[in-house]
Every structure is written in C-alpha cells, then in structure tokens.
Amino acid sequence: MLLGSLASRSPVVSFGIAFILLGEVCRAINPPEPFTRAPYLQFSSPHLMHVVWRTAGPIRPNVRFGKDLRQLDQQVRAMDIVVRAALGTHDQKLLARWAPLVTKANLALPKLHSAPLGTFQYEVRLKDLEPSTTYYYAVYDGDRRLTPEHASFQCVTHPPVGAVQPVRFWALGDGGTGREPQSAVHQAMLQTLEREQHPLDFWIHVGDMAYGIGRDMEFQSRFFESYDVTLRHKVCWPTMGNHEGHTSSGRTGIGPYYDAYVVPTRGESGGLASGTEAYYSFDYANIHFICLDSHDLDRRPGEPMARWLKADLEKARADWLIAFWHHPPYTKGSHDSDKERDLIEMRQHIMPIIEQGGVDIVLTGHSHTYERSMLMDGAYATNTVAENVILDDGDGNPSGDGAYRKSAGIHPHEGTVQVVTGNAGANLGRVGTLPVMREVVLEHGSVLIDVHGDTLVARMINREGVERDLFSVVKRGQVAPVRLALPWQPPTWVKPTNTVSIPAMPALDHRVLIPEGAAWRYVFDPIPRGMAWTYADYDDDGWHSGESGFGYGAGVYKTGLESMRGKHGILYVRKAFDIEQADRITEMGLWIDYDDGFIAYLNGREVARAGVGRSSGRNAQKVSARGEKEPGPRYVVLKDAHKHAKDGANVLAIEVQNASLESSDLRLNPVLILED
Numbered sequence: 001m002l003l004g005s006l007a008s009r010s011p012v013v014s015f016g017i018a019f020i021l022l023g024e025v026c027r028a029i030n031p032p033e034p035f036t037r038a039p040y041l042q043f044s045s046p047h048l049m050h051v052v053w054r055t056a057g058p059i060r061p062n063v064r065f066g067k068d069l070r071q072l073d074q075q076v077r078a079m080d081i082v083v084r085a086a087l088g089t090h091d092q093k094l095l096a097r098w099a100p101l102v103t104k105a106n107l108a109l110p111k112l113h114s115a116p117l118g119t120f121q122y123e124v125r126l127k128d129l130e131p132s133t134t135y136y137y138a139v140y141d142g143d144r145r146l147t148p149e150h151a152s153f154q155c156v157t158h159p160p161v162g163a164v165q166p167v168r169f170w171a172l173g174d175g176g177t178g179r180e181p182q183s184a185v186h187q188a189m190l191q192t193l194e195r196e197q198h199p200l201d202f203w204i205h206v207g208d209m210a211y212g213i214g215r216d217m218e219f220q221s222r223f224f225e226s227y228d229v230t231l232r233h234k235v236c237w238p239t240m241g242n243h244e245g246h247t248s249s250g251r252t253g254i255g256p257y258y259d260a261y262v263v264p265t266r267g268e269s270g271g272l273a274s275g276t277e278a279y280y281s282f283d284y285a286n287i288h289f290i291c292l293d294s295h296d297l298d299r300r301p302g303e304p305m306a307r308w309l310k311a312d313l314e315k316a317r318a319d320w321l322i323a324f325w326h327h328p329p330y331t332k333g334s335h336d337s338d339k340e341r342d343l344i345e346m347r348q349h350i351m352p353i354i355e356q357g358g359v360d361i362v363l364t365g366h367s368h369t370y371e372r373s374m375l376m377d378g379a380y381a382t383n384t385v386a387e388n389v390i391l392d393d394g395d396g397n398p399s400g401d402g403a404y405r406k407s408a409g410i411h412p413h414e415g416t417v418q419v420v421t422g423n424a425g426a427n428l429g430r431v432g433t434l435p436v437m438r439e440v441v442l443e444h445g446s447v448l449i450d451v452h453g454d455t456l457v458a459r460m461i462n463r464e465g466v467e468r469d470l471f472s473v474v475k476r477g478q479v480a481p482v483r484l485a486l487p488w489q490p491p492t493w494v495k496p497t498n499t500v501s502i503p504a505m506p507a508l509d510h511r512v513l514i515p516e517g518a519a520w521r522y523v524f525d526p527i528p529r530g531m532a533w534t535y536a537d538y539d540d541d542g543w544h545s546g547e548s549g550f551g552y553g554a555g556v557y558k559t560g561l562e563s564m565r566g567k568h569g570i571l572y573v574r575k576a577f578d579i580e581q582a583d584r585i586t587e588m589g590l591w592i593d594y595d596d597g598f599i600a601y602l603n604g605r606e607v608a609r610a611g612v613g614r615s616s617g618r619n620a621q622k623v624s625a626r627g628e629k630e631p632g633p634r635y636v637v638l639k640d641a642h643k644h645a646k647d648g649a650n651v652l653a654i655e656v657q658n659a660s661l662e663s664s665d666l667r668l669n670p671v672l673i674l675e676d
C-alpha cells in the first residue's frame with residue numbers, strides 16, 4: 001500500500017543491541033497491485049459462487065472460469081456483477097487523482113460506506129454451476145488478466161443437498177488482531193490440513209474479525225490480508241461480533257462488515273429467506289447451518305430474528321443442524337454468561353428455540369478461550385447449573401468415554417454441544433468454571449469439524465498444531481435421552497495469583513515510518529511556550545537537528561544530551577513525515593524507549609502518554625521515575641491516529657520528561673510504526 005515517503009518495510013526494529021523481531025522476513029506485498037482487497041470467495045451453493053475484490057479506482061471487471069486451469073472457457077455477464085464505490089460524502093476531500101471519478105454514473109453506484117476514498121468493490125456471481133465441481137477462476141480488467149494462473153484461485157461448489165459424504169469445515173472466533181497469535185492459529189490449521197491431506201470445504205468465523213472497532217481498514221489488514229491464502233479458495237461464512245458492531249449495524253445492514261460480506265438473504269443457499277444479511281442459513285451436503293446476529297438485534301421470541309429461526313428450523317430436513325453466532329449462551333471465559341445481558345438473552349430466548357428445533361452443535365466466540373460442554377439440553381436458568389440438564393456427562397471422545405449418542409434425524413431436546421471458540425488471536429481470559437463444561441483450554445487455537453454420514457468429530461487444534469480436545473456425536477437409531485440428576489463436574493478453576501500482563505505488540509504486518517536514527521528537530525533550552533510546537537505548521541528552524549536516540553546517562557546515544565544534566569528536565573522533539581492517503585491507516589504506534597515519561601502529539605493532538613500523570617510541558621505533574629520493573633522499549637498505540645493524520649505532511653512531536661532535575665539519566669528513542 002501507498003503510505004509515506006519515509007516508509008521502509010523492515011522486519012526488524014532495533015534499539016542498539018536490544019532488538020525485537022516484529023514480522024516475518026520479506027512477506028509478499030498483500031494485496032498485490034492493482035487490488036486493494038485481493039479476490040475472495042463469498043456465498044455458494046451447489047450452483048452458485050461469488051468472487052469479490054477491490055481496486056483503487058475502477059476497472060472493467062470480468063471473471064473467466066472453467067474446470068481446467070489452463071482453459072477458462074466461461075465468463076460472467078455484466079448483469080451478474082455488482083459494483084460499489086467509495087467516493088466520499090460532501091464534506092470529505094478527495095485526492096486530486098480521484099477527482100475524475102466523480103461522475104454521474106459512478107455516483108449512482110451503490111456505496112461502500114467507509115472504505116478508503118477511490119475504492120471500487122466488485123461482487124461477481126458465478127451461476128448455473130455444477131455441484132461438487134472445482135472451477136478455476138481469474139479476475140480480469142477488460143482483457144488484462146489481474147490474477148496469476150495458479151491453482152489456488154479456485155472454488156468448489158456444494159454437493160447436492162442431502163448428499164452423504166465427508167464434510168470438513170474450520171470454525172474460529174475473535175482472531176482479528178493482526179498480531180502473531182492470529183497468524184499462528186491460521187498456520188497451525190493450514191499445517192494440519194496439509195499433514196492430513198484433507199482440505200477444508202469452507203469455514204465459519206464466529207465474529208470479532210476486525211479489532212478494535214471493525215473499521216474498514218481494520219477489516220482489510222486484520223482479516224482480509226491475514227487470511228488471504230484461505231479466503232481466495234474457501235468460502236468464509238461470517239457472523240458479526242461486538243467489535244464489528246461499533247461501526248456496522250445489523251438493523252440497517254450498513255457498515256464495513258456488511259460491505260465486506262456477501263451472504264444469502266433470499267434462501268439462495270438453502271434454508272428460509274431471511275431478508276437480511278444479519279442472519280441467514282445455508283445447506284451443505286447433509287448439514288443445515290444457521291447464522292444469527294447475537295449483537296444488536298432483538299433476541300426475544302416474538303421478534304423477527306427468533307421467528308425466522310423457528311420457521312427455518314421447522315423447514316430444515318438435514319441430518320445435522322449446526323448454529324453459530326458470536327455471544328455464547330454458556331461461558332466463564334473472558335465473559336460471564338451468568339452476568340452479561342446479551343449472553344443471558346441468547347440463553348433464555350434463543351436456546352429454547354434452538355433445542356426445540358433439534359440443533360446438534362452451537363458454535364460461538366466472544367469469550368477468549370476454548371470451552372466445550374457435555375451433551376446438554378434445557379439449561380436456560382441463570383445461574384447455569386448442571387443438575388438435570390446434562391444428557392451425557394462423558395468426554396464425548398470415542399477413545400475415552402465414547403461419542404455422544406443421539407437418534408438419527410432431527411428430534412427436539414436430544415442434546416446440544418456448546419463450543420466456545422474465541423481463541424483465534426485475541427488475548428486469552430478466564431473468570432471461572434461453568435458446571436456444564438467438559439473441556440476448557442486456555443490456549444490460542446481453533447476448531448476443525450468433520451462430518452461424515454451419521455458421525456461428527458470436532459477437534460480443537462492449538463496454535464502449535466496440537467489437538468487439545470476431541471469430541472464426537474453419533475446420530476444413529478433411536479436414543480432415549482436421560483437427564484442426569486448429579487452429573488460429573490469440572491474441577492473448580494482457581495484464579496492464578498501471579499498473572500502476567502501481556503505487553504502490547506505491533507501488528508505482524510507493519511512498516512516503519514520513522515526509523516531509529518532518523519533526523520529529528522529537538523530543543524530543551526529555552527523550552528517552547530504553549531502547544532504551538534506540536535502543530536504541523538510550527539516553525540522549528542531555531543531548533544537543533546539530531547538523530548535518534550537522544551539522552552544522557554546510562555546507554556549510548558546518537559545525540560548525546562549531557563548538557564541537560566542537572567539543568568533541564570524536558571526534551572522536545574519534532575519530526576515531519578508524509579502520508580499519501582490517511583484513510584488507509586489501520587493503526588499507528590510508537591515502538592519507544594523512554595525515561596522517565598513522555599507525551600506524543602500527532603499534528604497537535606495528544607495521541608500517547610506514559611509516566612506523566614497530568615498536564616504537560618513545564619506544568620506536567622506526577623512524572624513517575626521509570627523503574628527497573630519494565631525497562632526497555634515498549635509498544636504504544638497512538639490513540640485515534642487515523643483521525644488526526646492527514647494526507648500529505650504530518651508532524652509527530654514528543655516531549656520527554658524527567659521525574660526530577662537531579663535524575664541521573666534521560667532517554668528517548670522513538671520509532672513510528674504503521675500497520676497497513
């Protein structure tokens with residue numbers, strides 16, 4: 001992407017001998033030109049497939065496809081392509097290069113609601129396809145091929161509805177951080193598939209795929225770029241998490257989440273038409289899947305979502321029913337289903353419909369852990385208890401207590417297994433023990449599910465690729481459920497006393513905007529008055545020039561400031577840098593070593609502060625000495641940087657404060673990092 005003349009894509013940020021590996025070596029540019037969102041698959045059926053991508057500025061979109069990689073003998077028709085564009089609202093300033101795009105025809109296109117200006121999104125429907133068939137595809141701009149001839153640009157249509165054959169899908173949640181654990185979980189799953197020589201058929205994301213607030217650029221770097229290699233040939237069926245809910249609305253169907261995904265609203269993939277992208281259902285072979293929006297819709301039984309759910313379940317004729325949404329009805333991970341309203345409502349209002357409808361498995365996230373229940377039914381009370389709601393208190397493992405057994409077909413209240421898999425990337429957490437849970441694993445990972453005929457096997461694969469849980473459900477013959485008065489109970493979890501706080505880390509995919517050793521302007525005598533020195537247009541001609549890091553005392557500094565010792569307690573530095581298009585920023589952060597405290601400003605707005613209690617400059621109060629407890633550089637996210645940054649020239653200004661004039665050292669070594 002195109003940000004900043006100072007930018008260098010460096011995997012390593014070093015501070016003298018102390019360095020940290022921030023990314024993998026030499027990652028390929030993602031997405032490749034001219035895409036700003038690489039091609040990815042969206043909803044499918046035995047006869048349908050969707051290919052979606054974005055470019056900066058318009059192209060003449062076309063998709064050619066065929067059963068032979070070297071002979072793409074079919075192409076889509078213009079009427080099967082939906083084009084959306086981000087051309088801004090009246091108060092947004094377009095870059096000069098996008099001005100020619102503001103035409104009557106382009107303004108009439110459906111809008112992308114918060115994509116970077118100049119973005120065009122193409123949603124292409126491939127139809128009249130044959131079931132269970134592999135098609136290769138290529139994206140074209142007119143006659144110019146944009147995607148390489150590579151077998152990974154392929155899609156496989158669903159088997160005929162009802163077909164009995166092996167089905168494999170991946171389920172994960174709460175992964176969209178752009179950080180290392182997310183990548184590790186994805187890689188572990190890819191390696192498992194490779195090792196077993198058994199690819200996915202599709203995948204399900206149970207929400208929180210774009211931290212922190214589901215902004216379009218957060219979707220881009222923390223979902224689309226993170227899962228690019230899987231997205232291009234496996235359909236991801238999504239549900240919205242609360243983090244996406246900051247910027248997208250299930251009520252209106254508007255926002256970056258709804259821009260990103262194309263899901264069935266008219267029963268195109270089976271199931272009952274929902275009329276909304278917030279909840280939907282689809283068939284895959286002999287399984288019927290149901291997606292709900294647990295975040296921002298009314299969950300009560302008489303309201304539209306629950307009424308649709310009930311009707312959809314009544315119509316379902318599959319061997320298996322699997323439902324997924326974000327907020328778990330049962331959890332004591334980083335959330336508590338005995339205490340939180342959203343979770344309680346999903347349990348009280350939705351679970352009775354789910355279990356009356358005969359659903360076998362419920363997949364959720366939100367709680368940053370892995371929790372998996374026993375075979376259970378009818379646990380709607382608050383607080384959740386296990387007595388008389390457990391139908392099988394074994395571990396569900398064929399090589400342990402044996403698989404959970406249910407009757408063949410769909411029958412109400414024969415038991416559901418709850419799987420909470422919010423462990424695909426975000427920091428893990430646990431608050432307690434829920435008595436219905438059989439396995440709780442506080443490790444990063446995700447779930448791989450295989451269904452073949454009457455047997456389902458689900459495994460939690462952790463970030464190292466190790467299988468940490470396995471349970472199976474077999475639906476065969478007639479099984480009469482028995483409620484256990486005093487089921488097995490999980491051991492009570494005791495909160496560890498020595499919890500370690502996890503330091504913030506930069507995104508895996510990042511660039512350095514201002515490197516170590518860059519030339520800054522600095523001054524400590526006389527100190528500037530007011531806040532004008534933080535503004536982009538401030539005249540700093542009278543300031544000194546020096547390369548970072550700055551300091552005196554212990555350590556080696558490119559710009560030694562011994563003359564501050566005992567006389568000056570505050571150092572002010574400024575550095576200009578360029579950003580081509582500010583609405584393409586996902587996150588900016590400082591990898592910064594400092595002593596004792598600092599305040600950072602972006603174009604005059606405070607964006608970070610550490611070790612300075614209140615106020616600033618000569619009025620600063622409560623500057624705390626940076627002790628031995630947390631020495632060295634740390635990563636600090638610049639608050640709302642995407643709002644304060646602007647196209648063109650920007651200025652980062654930092655004041656570093658000593659706790660006292662007598663301090664034996666002062667240190668400032670800032671590296672500005674961009675997640676793009």
Ligand SMILES: [Fe+2]
Nearest residue numbers: 208241242366
């Ligand atoms: Fe969540």
